[in-house]
Amino acid sequence: MRGRCEQHFGRTDRFVTTGVVLAEPRLLEPEAVGEPAGIAASSFVSVLLEPALVSVCVALTSTTWPLLRRAQSLGVSVLADAHASTARALASQVPERFAGIEWVRDSSGAVFIAGAALWLNCSIYEQVRAGDHEIAVLAVNRIKMHSSVSPIVFHDSQFHRMARSGPYPSS
Numbered sequence: 001m002r003g004r005c006e007q008h009f010g011r012t013d014r015f016v017t018t019g020v021v022l023a024e025p026r027l028l029e030p031e032a033v034g035e036p037a038g039i040a041a042s043s044f045v046s047v048l049l050e051p052a053l054v055s056v057c058v059a060l061t062s063t064t065w066p067l068l069r070r071a072q073s074l075g076v077s078v079l080a081d082a083h084a085s086t087a088r089a090l091a092s093q094v095p096e097r098f099a100g101i102e103w104v105r106d107s108s109g110a111v112f113i114a115g116a117a118l119w120l121n122c123s124i125y126e127q128v129r130a131g132d133h134e135i136a137v138l139a140v141n142r143i144k145m146h147s148s149v150s151p152i153v154f155h156d157s158q159f160h161r162m163a164r165s166g167p168y169p170s171s
Helices: 002-009 084-091
Strands: 021-026 039-041 045-048 053-059 073-078 103-105 111-113 118-130 133-145 153-155 158-160
Touching (some): 039 053, 039 084, 073 133
Parallel strands (some): 073 111
Antiparallel strands (some): 021 073, 045 053, 053 133, 153 158
16 A cells, blocks of 8 residues: 555645745855855745744755755745746756846845745754655744735646735635
């Protein structure tokens, strides 16, 4: 039975709608002043309100994650609905993923994507290995919300805009 579950599980993601985030570091090394490093992820979730914790899952095969996890702080950007091409570029394997993408550093040096719906300045709280991924639990140090910006969502292996039809009526 276990083999059948694993065989079909890879196709179940298309039924789950997620946001898309990008984690970028403030690096310790002096040579990190140039272009930032970052990963795009759709496995981002809020974990706890007090203390404020979020998590993201990262493949152990990632060549960027070892660099990110050494950082003093990470900038997590919840990408906006205008960021489909940005998300594709940052999820690619090309060396200069940030070419042509506008980004900013905050006062701590954490890097964020300009125009994102939400910025979270985070630090690593805990790391847990789970199969071929690592679950990075991040402590949220500072928040900057851009409430007029709608986040992009990932569903059925594609990026989508959210329709503003209003909430469902409460029963």
